[in-house]
Amino acid sequence: MTASRKFHISVFVVLWLLVFGYESLRYNYLSRWFHADLPKVMFLFPPAGWIMFYQVGDADGRAEVWGRIGDRRELIDPHRIFATRWVGYDNIHRNVLITALDPAYASAFGRYLRRKFPGYDGFDIVEVWTPSVTKEPDRQIRQTIYHCD
Protein backbone atom coordinates (compact mmCIF):
# COMPACT_ATOMS: atom_id res chain seq x y z
CA MET A 1 0.00 0.00 0.00
CA THR A 2 1.33 3.43 -0.88
CA ALA A 3 2.18 6.00 1.78
CA SER A 4 -0.39 8.35 0.28
CA ARG A 5 -3.14 5.75 0.62
CA LYS A 6 -2.12 5.02 4.19
CA PHE A 7 -2.25 8.72 4.94
CA HIS A 8 -5.74 9.13 3.49
CA ILE A 9 -7.09 6.10 5.33
CA SER A 10 -5.50 7.32 8.57
CA VAL A 11 -7.07 10.77 8.19
CA PHE A 12 -10.47 9.19 7.58
CA VAL A 13 -10.13 6.90 10.60
CA VAL A 14 -9.07 9.74 12.91
CA LEU A 15 -11.87 12.04 11.73
CA TRP A 16 -14.44 9.27 12.01
CA LEU A 17 -13.35 8.30 15.52
CA LEU A 18 -13.46 11.95 16.61
CA VAL A 19 -16.96 12.52 15.21
CA PHE A 20 -18.20 9.15 16.46
CA GLY A 21 -16.82 9.76 19.96
CA TYR A 22 -18.17 13.31 20.01
CA GLU A 23 -21.68 12.24 19.04
CA SER A 24 -21.63 9.31 21.47
CA LEU A 25 -20.89 11.65 24.38
CA ARG A 26 -22.18 15.06 23.25
CA TYR A 27 -25.74 15.12 24.53
CA ASN A 28 -25.45 13.37 27.88
CA TYR A 29 -21.91 14.27 28.92
CA LEU A 30 -20.06 16.92 26.90
CA SER A 31 -22.92 19.42 26.83
CA ARG A 32 -23.29 19.10 30.59
CA TRP A 33 -19.61 19.47 31.28
CA PHE A 34 -19.31 22.52 29.07
CA HIS A 35 -22.68 23.92 30.24
CA ALA A 36 -23.57 24.54 26.64
CA ASP A 37 -25.83 23.00 24.04
CA LEU A 38 -23.09 21.68 21.76
CA PRO A 39 -23.97 21.41 18.06
CA LYS A 40 -25.05 18.08 16.61
CA VAL A 41 -23.57 16.57 13.46
CA MET A 42 -26.62 16.58 11.20
CA PHE A 43 -27.65 13.66 8.97
CA LEU A 44 -25.86 11.02 11.03
CA PHE A 45 -26.01 9.71 14.61
CA PRO A 46 -28.98 9.72 17.00
CA PRO A 47 -29.82 13.01 18.73
CA ALA A 48 -28.98 11.86 22.25
CA GLY A 49 -26.36 9.17 21.80
CA TRP A 50 -26.81 5.46 22.33
CA ILE A 51 -29.67 5.40 24.85
CA MET A 52 -31.74 2.25 24.80
CA PHE A 53 -34.34 1.92 27.57
CA TYR A 54 -32.03 3.97 29.74
CA GLN A 55 -34.85 5.58 31.73
CA VAL A 56 -38.01 3.62 32.46
CA GLY A 57 -40.53 4.81 35.03
CA ASP A 58 -43.42 3.30 36.94
CA ALA A 59 -45.98 5.30 34.95
CA ASP A 60 -47.34 4.47 31.52
CA GLY A 61 -48.94 6.66 28.93
CA ARG A 62 -50.81 5.67 25.78
CA ALA A 63 -53.15 7.11 23.22
CA GLU A 64 -56.59 5.98 22.18
CA VAL A 65 -58.67 7.02 19.22
CA TRP A 66 -62.41 6.91 19.61
CA GLY A 67 -64.67 7.19 16.60
CA ARG A 68 -68.02 8.97 16.91
CA ILE A 69 -71.20 8.12 15.00
CA GLY A 70 -74.03 10.30 16.24
CA ASP A 71 -74.12 9.90 20.03
CA ARG A 72 -72.30 6.60 19.95
CA ARG A 73 -68.54 6.31 20.56
CA GLU A 74 -66.36 3.30 19.80
CA LEU A 75 -62.69 2.57 20.35
CA ILE A 76 -60.78 2.10 17.09
CA ASP A 77 -58.21 -0.68 17.01
CA PRO A 78 -54.82 1.07 16.62
CA HIS A 79 -53.78 -1.66 14.17
CA ARG A 80 -56.49 -0.36 11.85
CA ILE A 81 -55.15 3.17 12.21
CA PHE A 82 -51.56 2.22 11.39
CA ALA A 83 -51.86 -0.93 9.33
CA THR A 84 -48.15 -1.40 8.57
CA ARG A 85 -47.04 -4.85 9.73
CA TRP A 86 -43.48 -5.70 10.69
CA VAL A 87 -41.44 -8.86 10.90
CA GLY A 88 -40.98 -9.99 14.50
CA TYR A 89 -42.48 -7.03 16.33
CA ASP A 90 -45.45 -4.72 16.51
CA ASN A 91 -44.97 -0.97 16.30
CA ILE A 92 -48.30 -0.36 18.03
CA HIS A 93 -46.81 -2.03 21.12
CA ARG A 94 -43.91 0.39 20.81
CA ASN A 95 -46.44 3.15 21.43
CA VAL A 96 -46.20 4.69 17.98
CA LEU A 97 -49.71 6.10 18.35
CA ILE A 98 -48.63 8.41 21.18
CA THR A 99 -47.24 10.84 18.58
CA ALA A 100 -50.83 11.67 17.73
CA LEU A 101 -51.37 13.11 21.21
CA ASP A 102 -49.36 16.18 20.31
CA PRO A 103 -51.95 18.88 19.48
CA ALA A 104 -49.55 20.18 16.83
CA TYR A 105 -50.51 17.11 14.79
CA ALA A 106 -54.27 17.53 15.34
CA SER A 107 -55.02 18.84 11.88
CA ALA A 108 -52.85 16.29 10.02
CA PHE A 109 -54.05 13.36 12.13
CA GLY A 110 -57.67 14.40 11.74
CA ARG A 111 -57.28 14.49 7.98
CA TYR A 112 -55.66 11.06 8.07
CA LEU A 113 -58.42 9.58 10.24
CA ARG A 114 -61.18 10.98 8.04
CA ARG A 115 -59.59 9.33 5.01
CA LYS A 116 -59.10 6.00 6.77
CA PHE A 117 -62.47 5.89 8.50
CA PRO A 118 -65.01 7.83 6.46
CA GLY A 119 -67.89 6.15 8.30
CA TYR A 120 -67.34 8.14 11.47
CA ASP A 121 -68.69 11.65 12.15
CA GLY A 122 -65.66 12.60 14.21
CA PHE A 123 -62.89 11.36 16.46
CA ASP A 124 -61.71 11.90 20.03
CA ILE A 125 -58.01 11.60 20.71
CA VAL A 126 -57.62 10.44 24.28
CA GLU A 127 -54.61 10.14 26.54
CA VAL A 128 -54.64 7.13 28.86
CA TRP A 129 -52.40 7.63 31.84
CA THR A 130 -51.48 4.88 34.32
CA PRO A 131 -49.73 6.60 37.27
CA SER A 132 -48.22 3.33 38.56
CA VAL A 133 -48.06 0.08 36.60
CA THR A 134 -46.78 -1.78 39.67
CA LYS A 135 -49.02 -0.46 42.46
CA GLU A 136 -52.23 0.50 40.66
CA PRO A 137 -52.17 -1.11 37.22
CA ASP A 138 -55.95 -0.85 36.88
CA ARG A 139 -56.16 2.83 37.67
CA GLN A 140 -56.22 4.64 34.36
CA ILE A 141 -56.85 8.33 33.91
CA ARG A 142 -58.40 9.25 30.57
CA GLN A 143 -58.28 12.74 29.18
CA THR A 144 -59.45 13.86 25.80
CA ILE A 145 -56.65 15.90 24.26
CA TYR A 146 -58.48 17.08 21.15
CA HIS A 147 -61.35 16.31 18.83
CA CYS A 148 -61.34 15.89 15.08
CA ASP A 149 -64.63 16.73 13.37
Place this chain on the structure above:
Amino acid sequence: MPEPCDTNPETRLASCWERAFLAERPSLSLGLFRIAVAATVGLHIFPTFLQMEDNYLSTAFREYNPLFFTAGVLKWVDGNPDWFVWMMAGVFTVAWLAFLLGAFTQIAGIVMDVGCYYFYARNCLHIGTLSYDILLVTVFLMIVTPYPGDSFSLDALIRGDPEPWRRSRPIFIQRLLQLQVAATYFCTGLCKWTASGNWLTDNPYYYLMHSPPEGVIKAFSGRAFLAAHPDLCYAIGIGIILCEMTLPFWLFWRRSRPFAIAAGFIFHILLVVTMHVPTIFLFLFPPLLLLFVEPESLVAWLERRRERWRLQGPARLIYDGGCGFCRASLARVQALDPTGRIGPVDFRSVNAASLNPALTPEACHARIHLLETSGRLSGGFDAFRRLSLCLPMLWPLAPLLNLPGLGLIGAPVYDWVSRNRFNLLHRFHACEENACVRPDTPVR
Protein backbone atom coordinates in the same frame (compact mmCIF):
# COMPACT_ATOMS: atom_id res chain seq x y z
CA MET B 1 6.79 -2.60 8.69
CA PRO B 2 8.25 -2.04 12.17
CA GLU B 3 8.71 -5.04 14.40
CA PRO B 4 6.20 -5.34 17.25
CA CYS B 5 9.03 -5.77 19.74
CA ASP B 6 10.49 -2.39 18.87
CA THR B 7 10.96 -0.42 22.09
CA ASN B 8 10.69 3.02 20.55
CA PRO B 9 7.21 4.28 21.62
CA GLU B 10 6.70 6.16 18.39
CA THR B 11 7.52 3.13 16.28
CA ARG B 12 5.38 0.92 18.48
CA LEU B 13 2.45 3.29 18.09
CA ALA B 14 2.89 3.33 14.33
CA SER B 15 3.07 -0.45 14.36
CA CYS B 16 -0.13 -0.72 16.40
CA TRP B 17 -1.90 1.75 14.10
CA GLU B 18 -0.74 -0.24 11.08
CA ARG B 19 -2.03 -3.49 12.53
CA ALA B 20 -5.29 -1.95 13.76
CA PHE B 21 -6.38 -0.08 10.65
CA LEU B 22 -4.01 -0.35 7.70
CA ALA B 23 -3.04 -4.02 7.50
CA GLU B 24 -4.31 -5.67 4.34
CA ARG B 25 -6.46 -8.63 5.30
CA PRO B 26 -9.18 -10.68 3.55
CA SER B 27 -12.31 -8.65 2.95
CA LEU B 28 -14.76 -11.55 2.79
CA SER B 29 -16.24 -10.67 6.21
CA LEU B 30 -17.45 -7.40 4.71
CA GLY B 31 -18.89 -9.29 1.76
CA LEU B 32 -20.99 -11.43 4.08
CA PHE B 33 -21.85 -8.47 6.29
CA ARG B 34 -23.10 -6.59 3.21
CA ILE B 35 -25.80 -9.24 2.78
CA ALA B 36 -26.84 -8.86 6.43
CA VAL B 37 -27.00 -5.06 6.11
CA ALA B 38 -29.09 -5.29 2.94
CA ALA B 39 -31.45 -7.79 4.58
CA THR B 40 -31.84 -5.51 7.61
CA VAL B 41 -32.52 -2.44 5.47
CA GLY B 42 -35.05 -4.38 3.40
CA LEU B 43 -36.87 -5.81 6.42
CA HIS B 44 -37.12 -2.34 7.93
CA ILE B 45 -38.14 -0.30 4.90
CA PHE B 46 -40.16 -2.58 2.63
CA PRO B 47 -43.04 -3.22 5.08
CA THR B 48 -43.71 0.53 4.97
CA PHE B 49 -43.94 0.41 1.17
CA LEU B 50 -46.93 -1.93 1.47
CA GLN B 51 -48.90 1.00 2.94
CA MET B 52 -47.68 3.91 0.81
CA GLU B 53 -50.90 5.88 1.33
CA ASP B 54 -50.57 5.61 5.10
CA ASN B 55 -46.84 6.22 5.28
CA TYR B 56 -45.39 8.36 2.52
CA LEU B 57 -47.88 9.79 0.05
CA SER B 58 -49.68 13.08 0.53
CA THR B 59 -52.49 11.19 2.30
CA ALA B 60 -50.13 9.89 5.01
CA PHE B 61 -49.88 10.94 8.62
CA ARG B 62 -46.27 12.04 8.84
CA GLU B 63 -43.84 12.92 11.60
CA TYR B 64 -40.53 14.71 11.07
CA ASN B 65 -37.19 14.52 12.82
CA PRO B 66 -35.79 18.06 12.99
CA LEU B 67 -32.92 16.93 15.21
CA PHE B 68 -31.57 14.72 12.44
CA PHE B 69 -32.40 16.70 9.30
CA THR B 70 -32.08 20.39 8.56
CA ALA B 71 -35.28 22.40 8.10
CA GLY B 72 -34.47 22.93 4.43
CA VAL B 73 -34.24 19.21 3.71
CA LEU B 74 -37.45 18.45 5.59
CA LYS B 75 -39.29 21.23 3.75
CA TRP B 76 -38.08 20.02 0.37
CA VAL B 77 -38.92 16.37 1.04
CA ASP B 78 -42.29 17.32 2.50
CA GLY B 79 -43.18 19.20 -0.66
CA ASN B 80 -42.37 16.36 -3.05
CA PRO B 81 -45.36 15.18 -5.10
CA ASP B 82 -46.58 11.60 -4.88
CA TRP B 83 -45.11 10.61 -8.24
CA PHE B 84 -41.66 11.58 -6.94
CA VAL B 85 -42.17 9.48 -3.83
CA TRP B 86 -43.15 6.51 -5.98
CA MET B 87 -40.08 7.08 -8.14
CA MET B 88 -37.86 7.16 -5.05
CA ALA B 89 -39.43 3.91 -3.87
CA GLY B 90 -38.59 2.34 -7.23
CA VAL B 91 -35.03 3.67 -7.25
CA PHE B 92 -34.53 2.51 -3.67
CA THR B 93 -35.83 -0.98 -4.50
CA VAL B 94 -33.49 -1.38 -7.47
CA ALA B 95 -30.50 -0.04 -5.51
CA TRP B 96 -31.31 -2.27 -2.55
CA LEU B 97 -31.47 -5.35 -4.78
CA ALA B 98 -28.18 -4.42 -6.45
CA PHE B 99 -26.52 -3.88 -3.07
CA LEU B 100 -27.86 -7.21 -1.79
CA LEU B 101 -26.50 -9.03 -4.84
CA GLY B 102 -23.31 -6.97 -4.85
CA ALA B 103 -23.77 -5.48 -8.31
CA PHE B 104 -21.91 -2.17 -8.63
CA THR B 105 -21.88 -2.42 -4.88
CA GLN B 106 -20.56 0.97 -3.88
CA ILE B 107 -22.81 2.98 -6.20
CA ALA B 108 -25.80 0.80 -5.32
CA GLY B 109 -25.04 1.27 -1.62
CA ILE B 110 -24.86 5.04 -1.97
CA VAL B 111 -28.19 5.19 -3.83
CA MET B 112 -29.77 2.81 -1.29
CA ASP B 113 -28.49 5.02 1.54
CA VAL B 114 -29.97 8.10 -0.12
CA GLY B 115 -33.27 6.20 -0.22
CA CYS B 116 -32.97 5.33 3.48
CA TYR B 117 -32.50 9.02 4.23
CA TYR B 118 -35.29 10.09 1.92
CA PHE B 119 -37.95 7.94 3.51
CA TYR B 120 -36.67 8.78 6.98
CA ALA B 121 -37.06 12.48 6.17
CA ARG B 122 -40.42 11.94 4.52
CA ASN B 123 -41.87 10.20 7.58
CA CYS B 124 -39.96 9.10 10.66
CA LEU B 125 -43.07 7.91 12.50
CA HIS B 126 -42.56 4.20 11.88
CA ILE B 127 -38.97 3.74 10.77
CA GLY B 128 -37.30 6.43 12.87
CA THR B 129 -35.92 4.58 15.84
CA LEU B 130 -32.58 4.62 17.59
CA SER B 131 -31.79 1.32 15.94
CA TYR B 132 -32.44 2.93 12.55
CA ASP B 133 -29.89 5.63 13.38
CA ILE B 134 -27.44 2.83 14.20
CA LEU B 135 -28.28 1.21 10.87
CA LEU B 136 -27.58 4.47 9.01
CA VAL B 137 -24.16 4.81 10.65
CA THR B 138 -23.42 1.21 9.63
CA VAL B 139 -24.57 1.74 6.05
CA PHE B 140 -22.38 4.87 5.83
CA LEU B 141 -19.30 2.83 6.69
CA MET B 142 -20.34 0.16 4.21
CA ILE B 143 -20.44 2.58 1.27
CA VAL B 144 -17.21 4.48 1.92
CA THR B 145 -15.24 1.85 0.02
CA PRO B 146 -16.05 -0.82 -2.57
CA TYR B 147 -14.65 -3.56 -0.27
CA PRO B 148 -18.08 -5.01 0.67
CA GLY B 149 -18.54 -5.96 -2.98
CA ASP B 150 -15.31 -7.92 -3.17
CA SER B 151 -16.80 -11.33 -2.49
CA PHE B 152 -20.17 -13.07 -2.53
CA SER B 153 -21.20 -10.53 -5.12
CA LEU B 154 -22.00 -10.05 -8.77
CA ASP B 155 -19.06 -7.64 -8.84
CA ALA B 156 -16.79 -10.64 -8.19
CA LEU B 157 -18.45 -12.44 -11.10
CA ILE B 158 -18.06 -9.42 -13.36
CA ARG B 159 -14.37 -9.24 -12.45
CA GLY B 160 -14.02 -12.94 -13.15
CA ASP B 161 -11.93 -13.46 -10.04
CA PRO B 162 -12.12 -17.23 -9.33
CA GLU B 163 -11.17 -16.79 -5.64
CA PRO B 164 -12.58 -13.43 -4.52
CA TRP B 165 -12.62 -14.46 -0.87
CA ARG B 166 -8.82 -14.25 -0.80
CA ARG B 167 -8.84 -10.60 -1.83
CA SER B 168 -7.09 -8.47 0.80
CA ARG B 169 -8.00 -4.92 1.73
CA PRO B 170 -7.05 -2.49 4.48
CA ILE B 171 -8.88 -3.61 7.60
CA PHE B 172 -10.05 -0.15 8.71
CA ILE B 173 -13.72 -0.49 7.72
CA GLN B 174 -14.13 -3.75 9.59
CA ARG B 175 -12.28 -2.28 12.59
CA LEU B 176 -14.47 0.84 12.64
CA LEU B 177 -17.57 -1.34 12.55
CA GLN B 178 -16.18 -3.34 15.48
CA LEU B 179 -15.54 -0.13 17.39
CA GLN B 180 -19.02 1.09 16.53
CA VAL B 181 -20.79 -1.92 18.00
CA ALA B 182 -18.47 -1.94 21.02
CA ALA B 183 -19.13 1.76 21.71
CA THR B 184 -22.86 1.26 21.26
CA TYR B 185 -22.92 -1.47 23.91
CA PHE B 186 -20.70 0.46 26.28
CA CYS B 187 -22.58 3.75 26.02
CA THR B 188 -25.94 1.98 26.28
CA GLY B 189 -24.81 0.49 29.59
CA LEU B 190 -23.23 3.75 30.73
CA CYS B 191 -26.36 5.81 30.07
CA LYS B 192 -28.41 3.40 32.18
CA TRP B 193 -26.71 4.54 35.38
CA THR B 194 -25.24 7.92 34.50
CA ALA B 195 -26.79 10.77 32.51
CA SER B 196 -30.54 10.50 33.23
CA GLY B 197 -30.54 6.72 33.49
CA ASN B 198 -32.30 5.22 36.51
CA TRP B 199 -31.16 1.61 36.49
CA LEU B 200 -29.21 1.94 39.76
CA THR B 201 -31.55 4.30 41.60
CA ASP B 202 -34.79 2.61 40.54
CA ASN B 203 -36.03 -0.70 39.14
CA PRO B 204 -36.77 -0.19 35.42
CA TYR B 205 -36.74 -3.89 34.54
CA TYR B 206 -39.42 -4.48 37.20
CA TYR B 207 -41.53 -1.69 35.67
CA LEU B 208 -41.09 -3.19 32.23
CA MET B 209 -42.34 -6.55 33.48
CA HIS B 210 -45.47 -4.72 34.68
CA SER B 211 -46.08 -2.80 31.47
CA PRO B 212 -49.65 -3.27 30.19
CA PRO B 213 -50.46 -6.05 27.71
CA GLU B 214 -50.49 -3.53 24.87
CA GLY B 215 -47.00 -2.36 25.93
CA VAL B 216 -43.51 -3.08 24.72
CA ILE B 217 -42.98 -6.34 26.63
CA LYS B 218 -44.21 -9.52 24.98
CA ALA B 219 -46.14 -12.21 26.87
CA PHE B 220 -43.24 -14.63 27.36
CA SER B 221 -43.16 -17.48 29.84
CA GLY B 222 -41.58 -16.37 33.09
CA ARG B 223 -42.78 -12.79 32.82
CA ALA B 224 -45.32 -13.22 35.64
CA PHE B 225 -42.61 -14.76 37.84
CA LEU B 226 -40.28 -11.84 37.19
CA ALA B 227 -43.08 -9.34 37.80
CA ALA B 228 -43.53 -10.87 41.26
CA HIS B 229 -39.83 -10.61 42.18
CA PRO B 230 -38.59 -7.00 42.21
CA ASP B 231 -35.23 -7.93 43.74
CA LEU B 232 -34.55 -10.41 40.97
CA CYS B 233 -35.54 -7.78 38.39
CA TYR B 234 -33.12 -5.31 39.94
CA ALA B 235 -30.34 -7.90 39.84
CA ILE B 236 -31.13 -8.63 36.19
CA GLY B 237 -30.96 -4.89 35.50
CA ILE B 238 -27.50 -4.69 37.08
CA GLY B 239 -26.49 -7.78 35.11
CA ILE B 240 -27.62 -6.13 31.87
CA ILE B 241 -25.52 -3.04 32.63
CA LEU B 242 -22.50 -5.20 33.45
CA CYS B 243 -22.92 -7.22 30.25
CA GLU B 244 -23.31 -4.12 28.09
CA MET B 245 -20.34 -2.34 29.60
CA THR B 246 -17.94 -5.28 29.67
CA LEU B 247 -18.92 -6.98 26.41
CA PRO B 248 -16.70 -4.66 24.33
CA PHE B 249 -13.63 -5.76 26.28
CA TRP B 250 -14.53 -9.45 26.02
CA LEU B 251 -15.02 -8.99 22.29
CA PHE B 252 -11.60 -7.43 21.72
CA TRP B 253 -9.79 -9.97 23.90
CA ARG B 254 -9.02 -12.91 21.65
CA ARG B 255 -9.42 -15.61 24.31
CA SER B 256 -12.85 -14.52 25.48
CA ARG B 257 -14.10 -13.53 22.03
CA PRO B 258 -16.03 -16.72 21.12
CA PHE B 259 -17.90 -16.61 24.43
CA ALA B 260 -18.58 -12.88 24.05
CA ILE B 261 -20.00 -13.41 20.56
CA ALA B 262 -22.18 -16.27 21.82
CA ALA B 263 -23.35 -14.15 24.77
CA GLY B 264 -24.17 -11.31 22.37
CA PHE B 265 -26.22 -13.66 20.21
CA ILE B 266 -28.17 -14.90 23.23
CA PHE B 267 -28.71 -11.32 24.41
CA HIS B 268 -30.20 -10.24 21.09
CA ILE B 269 -32.35 -13.35 20.73
CA LEU B 270 -33.74 -12.76 24.23
CA LEU B 271 -34.33 -9.13 23.33
CA VAL B 272 -36.58 -9.92 20.37
CA VAL B 273 -38.25 -12.87 22.09
CA THR B 274 -39.27 -10.78 25.10
CA MET B 275 -39.74 -7.28 23.67
CA HIS B 276 -41.31 -5.49 20.74
CA VAL B 277 -38.08 -3.95 19.50
CA PRO B 278 -37.20 -3.42 15.85
CA THR B 279 -35.70 -6.54 14.34
CA ILE B 280 -32.65 -4.45 13.42
CA PHE B 281 -31.46 -5.66 16.81
CA LEU B 282 -31.68 -9.25 15.60
CA PHE B 283 -30.63 -8.90 11.97
CA LEU B 284 -27.86 -6.32 12.31
CA PHE B 285 -26.23 -6.78 15.70
CA PRO B 286 -25.35 -10.50 15.56
CA PRO B 287 -23.67 -10.01 12.15
CA LEU B 288 -21.86 -7.00 13.63
CA LEU B 289 -20.62 -9.31 16.39
CA LEU B 290 -19.43 -11.79 13.77
CA LEU B 291 -17.14 -9.08 12.40
CA PHE B 292 -14.95 -9.85 15.41
CA VAL B 293 -14.15 -13.23 13.86
CA GLU B 294 -10.72 -12.93 12.24
CA PRO B 295 -11.15 -12.89 8.45
CA GLU B 296 -8.20 -15.27 8.14
CA SER B 297 -10.19 -17.79 10.21
CA LEU B 298 -12.98 -17.61 7.66
CA VAL B 299 -10.54 -18.14 4.80
CA ALA B 300 -9.01 -21.06 6.71
CA TRP B 301 -12.47 -22.53 7.24
CA LEU B 302 -13.12 -22.27 3.50
CA GLU B 303 -9.77 -23.95 2.87
CA ARG B 304 -10.68 -26.84 5.14
CA ARG B 305 -14.01 -27.22 3.37
CA ARG B 306 -12.24 -27.19 -0.01
CA GLU B 307 -9.78 -29.78 1.17
CA ARG B 308 -12.61 -31.95 2.44
CA TRP B 309 -14.38 -31.79 -0.92
CA ARG B 310 -11.10 -32.47 -2.70
CA LEU B 311 -10.57 -35.64 -0.66
CA GLN B 312 -14.19 -36.73 -1.09
CA GLY B 313 -13.89 -36.18 -4.82
CA PRO B 314 -15.75 -33.12 -6.06
CA ALA B 315 -18.18 -33.07 -8.94
CA ARG B 316 -16.26 -32.66 -12.22
CA LEU B 317 -16.97 -29.83 -14.59
CA ILE B 318 -15.54 -30.74 -17.96
CA TYR B 319 -14.85 -27.63 -20.00
CA ASP B 320 -12.91 -26.46 -23.04
CA GLY B 321 -9.60 -25.06 -21.79
CA GLY B 322 -8.76 -23.85 -25.28
CA CYS B 323 -11.60 -21.35 -25.27
CA GLY B 324 -11.08 -18.02 -23.52
CA PHE B 325 -14.81 -17.50 -23.17
CA CYS B 326 -15.11 -20.92 -21.48
CA ARG B 327 -12.21 -20.20 -19.13
CA ALA B 328 -13.73 -16.86 -18.15
CA SER B 329 -17.08 -18.58 -17.56
CA LEU B 330 -15.34 -21.24 -15.45
CA ALA B 331 -13.71 -18.53 -13.33
CA ARG B 332 -17.19 -17.22 -12.60
CA VAL B 333 -18.46 -20.66 -11.65
CA GLN B 334 -15.45 -21.01 -9.33
CA ALA B 335 -16.25 -17.63 -7.77
CA LEU B 336 -19.65 -19.10 -6.92
CA ASP B 337 -18.02 -22.14 -5.35
CA PRO B 338 -16.00 -21.02 -2.32
CA THR B 339 -16.07 -24.49 -0.73
CA GLY B 340 -14.69 -26.24 -3.80
CA ARG B 341 -17.59 -28.57 -4.59
CA ILE B 342 -16.70 -28.43 -8.27
CA GLY B 343 -13.42 -29.66 -9.72
CA PRO B 344 -12.74 -28.25 -13.21
CA VAL B 345 -11.34 -30.61 -15.85
CA ASP B 346 -9.97 -29.32 -19.16
CA PHE B 347 -10.85 -32.01 -21.72
CA ARG B 348 -7.93 -30.89 -23.87
CA SER B 349 -5.36 -31.83 -21.23
CA VAL B 350 -7.06 -34.82 -19.62
CA ASN B 351 -8.63 -37.88 -21.18
CA ALA B 352 -12.19 -37.17 -20.09
CA ALA B 353 -13.39 -40.55 -21.36
CA SER B 354 -11.53 -42.15 -18.46
CA LEU B 355 -13.99 -40.35 -16.15
CA ASN B 356 -17.02 -41.45 -18.11
CA PRO B 357 -17.11 -43.23 -21.48
CA ALA B 358 -19.73 -40.79 -22.76
CA LEU B 359 -17.22 -37.95 -22.47
CA THR B 360 -15.74 -38.36 -25.91
CA PRO B 361 -13.67 -35.45 -27.32
CA GLU B 362 -16.52 -34.64 -29.70
CA ALA B 363 -19.06 -34.55 -26.87
CA CYS B 364 -16.79 -32.40 -24.71
CA HIS B 365 -16.13 -30.10 -27.62
CA ALA B 366 -19.84 -29.63 -28.22
CA ARG B 367 -20.86 -28.64 -24.70
CA ILE B 368 -19.82 -28.35 -21.06
CA HIS B 369 -20.50 -31.40 -18.86
CA LEU B 370 -21.06 -31.93 -15.17
CA LEU B 371 -20.14 -35.33 -13.73
CA GLU B 372 -21.52 -35.55 -10.21
CA THR B 373 -20.08 -37.77 -7.48
CA SER B 374 -23.13 -40.03 -7.84
CA GLY B 375 -22.04 -40.70 -11.44
CA ARG B 376 -24.85 -38.62 -12.93
CA LEU B 377 -23.72 -36.92 -16.12
CA SER B 378 -25.40 -33.87 -17.59
CA GLY B 379 -24.36 -31.63 -20.43
CA GLY B 380 -25.07 -28.18 -21.83
CA PHE B 381 -28.06 -26.38 -20.32
CA ASP B 382 -28.81 -29.38 -18.08
CA ALA B 383 -25.32 -29.07 -16.60
CA PHE B 384 -26.13 -25.50 -15.55
CA ARG B 385 -29.40 -26.71 -14.09
CA ARG B 386 -27.54 -29.29 -12.00
CA LEU B 387 -24.89 -26.73 -11.06
CA SER B 388 -27.59 -24.51 -9.60
CA LEU B 389 -28.48 -27.40 -7.29
CA CYS B 390 -24.85 -28.26 -6.43
CA LEU B 391 -23.67 -24.76 -5.52
CA PRO B 392 -25.36 -23.11 -2.52
CA MET B 393 -24.71 -19.63 -3.92
CA LEU B 394 -26.84 -20.58 -6.93
CA TRP B 395 -29.70 -22.03 -4.91
CA PRO B 396 -31.78 -18.82 -5.22
CA LEU B 397 -31.69 -19.33 -9.01
CA ALA B 398 -32.36 -23.07 -8.88
CA PRO B 399 -36.19 -22.88 -8.89
CA LEU B 400 -36.08 -20.63 -11.97
CA LEU B 401 -33.48 -22.66 -13.89
CA ASN B 402 -35.24 -25.92 -13.10
CA LEU B 403 -38.69 -24.77 -14.15
CA PRO B 404 -40.31 -27.55 -16.18
CA GLY B 405 -40.22 -26.69 -19.87
CA LEU B 406 -37.43 -24.13 -19.59
CA GLY B 407 -35.12 -26.60 -21.30
CA LEU B 408 -37.09 -26.02 -24.52
CA ILE B 409 -35.61 -22.52 -24.62
CA GLY B 410 -32.45 -23.01 -22.53
CA ALA B 411 -30.99 -25.94 -24.44
CA PRO B 412 -31.08 -24.32 -27.93
CA VAL B 413 -29.77 -21.03 -26.50
CA TYR B 414 -26.90 -22.88 -24.82
CA ASP B 415 -26.11 -24.84 -27.99
CA TRP B 416 -26.08 -21.63 -30.04
CA VAL B 417 -23.64 -20.01 -27.56
CA SER B 418 -21.50 -23.14 -27.58
CA ARG B 419 -21.36 -23.31 -31.38
CA ASN B 420 -20.42 -19.65 -31.65
CA ARG B 421 -17.92 -19.47 -28.84
CA PHE B 422 -14.99 -19.33 -31.27
CA ASN B 423 -16.38 -16.70 -33.63
CA LEU B 424 -18.99 -14.29 -32.26
CA LEU B 425 -17.84 -14.69 -28.68
CA HIS B 426 -14.23 -14.45 -29.72
CA ARG B 427 -14.74 -10.74 -29.23
CA PHE B 428 -15.27 -11.42 -25.54
CA HIS B 429 -12.53 -9.60 -23.61
CA ALA B 430 -11.22 -12.82 -22.09
CA CYS B 431 -10.20 -13.96 -25.58
CA GLU B 432 -8.43 -10.80 -26.62
CA GLU B 433 -4.97 -11.80 -25.49
CA ASN B 434 -4.91 -15.55 -25.75
CA ALA B 435 -4.56 -17.77 -28.73
CA CYS B 436 -7.99 -19.22 -28.98
CA VAL B 437 -8.19 -22.65 -30.41
CA ARG B 438 -10.33 -22.88 -33.51
CA PRO B 439 -13.01 -25.54 -33.63
CA ASP B 440 -10.97 -27.51 -36.13
CA THR B 441 -7.97 -27.70 -33.80
CA PRO B 442 -7.22 -31.35 -33.08
CA VAL B 443 -8.21 -32.53 -29.67
CA ARG B 444 -6.94 -35.49 -27.75
